[in-house]
Amino acid sequence: MMNSRTVELWVGLFVVAGFAALFMLAMQVSNLSTYSNQEGYEIEARFEDASGLKVRSPVTMAGVTLGRVTKITFDGQSFQAIVTMKIEEQYNKLPAGTSANIYTAGLLGEKYVGLLPGSAANPCEEEKLQAELEGRKPDLEGLDCKPQHLAQGSKIKLTQGSLVLEKLIAQFVSSFMDSKDKESSDSK
């Protein structure tokens, strides 16, 4: 028989491993927790409809996952969904005009946020454009001429929420009915 100290050590390790497994099942496999471990910055977007989007859903640009959804809350004032996303630190040069859409992966797949790059326009360039239109010299005094990037706490302004299948069908049916009505009234 083994030394009783060794036996006790093994039993202790076994019990610890068992509870660690239970803990992992609870935290990692089930919906008990939502944690993230990567370095990054958080951006925010408001959607009219965020149905199907989940915490930890991927955030992609050009099909590459750049980050994860970390929080989804409801804004009682504007009745919109506020989706907070964490983007990995290495992708810190996303233009400020980036827009966010909620797409579906595959026919039955889960929802994800797709980012579309927009212009990195800054107040400086806006002023130049404005001046050109008005035919005057641009006044760049005190304006930031560096390109604007998304950073911690940035808000994405252009968004498009999830497309709900029922809504699409309803739209399609109503437009179909409209065109039918039109046809029948035309033939009279």
Add this chain to the structure above:
Amino acid sequence: MNLDSVRKLGQSGLDFFQRLGRGNILFINILMGIPALLPRFGLLIQQIYSVGVLSLVIIFVSGLFVGMVLGLQGYNTLVKFGAEESLGVVVALSLVRELGPVVTALLFAGRAGSALTAEIGLMKATEQLSAMEMMAVDPVRRVLAPRFLAGFISMPLLAAIFSSVGVLGGYFVGVGLLGVDEGAYWSQMQANVEYEDDILNGVIKSVVFGVVCTWIAVFEGYDAVPTSEGVSRATTRTVVHSALAVLGLDFILTALMFGET
């Protein structure tokens, strides 16, 4: 001639009920013996080592491979529907609800239950148990109760290890080999696996299986005919009866837990 076969039928029926009764009395005696174990914690530790720790390797390896096979099979089916993102849900739910507790219990009966029966049966065959009684040591408390308690404690832990290793195995195959999105694997899993409905019910199942398997093992050993043939038959019965009891109880428990949804 005919009367004789009827008599044999009656005899085997009576035998069955006698064994059932002896089993239940033994179960109650073991339960009564558990409080006396607290001051002698070392006995329990020793048994958890031989029942739980020594089963770790087989549980770990089987869990890994079951998870990997689930990942592979689940992927092949799901990809036809373009739903391979749901692989995590398939792997986790089948492991946590069914395969974790059931396969662990079957392996546990084969690995630890048979060993318990053989050990206790041999103790009986070599009259060690009688010798204990002669020395006014109750063998139920000294030998059976710690083994039973060890099985009761080890089984849920082993099942939890099996399930989580299986989920990791599915992850290695699904995400590592087949290219399912890592975030979809975990996020779909987290979105669809409920803590109370799935994980706690899985734990309850494994506790029940642990009790039944160790009970059968301990009883078969204690009730074995004290010859080498008797011990070998008792060991066989342990494995067969444990497997049947686990599968039958699993159906009942599943019907109770997940039936009315």
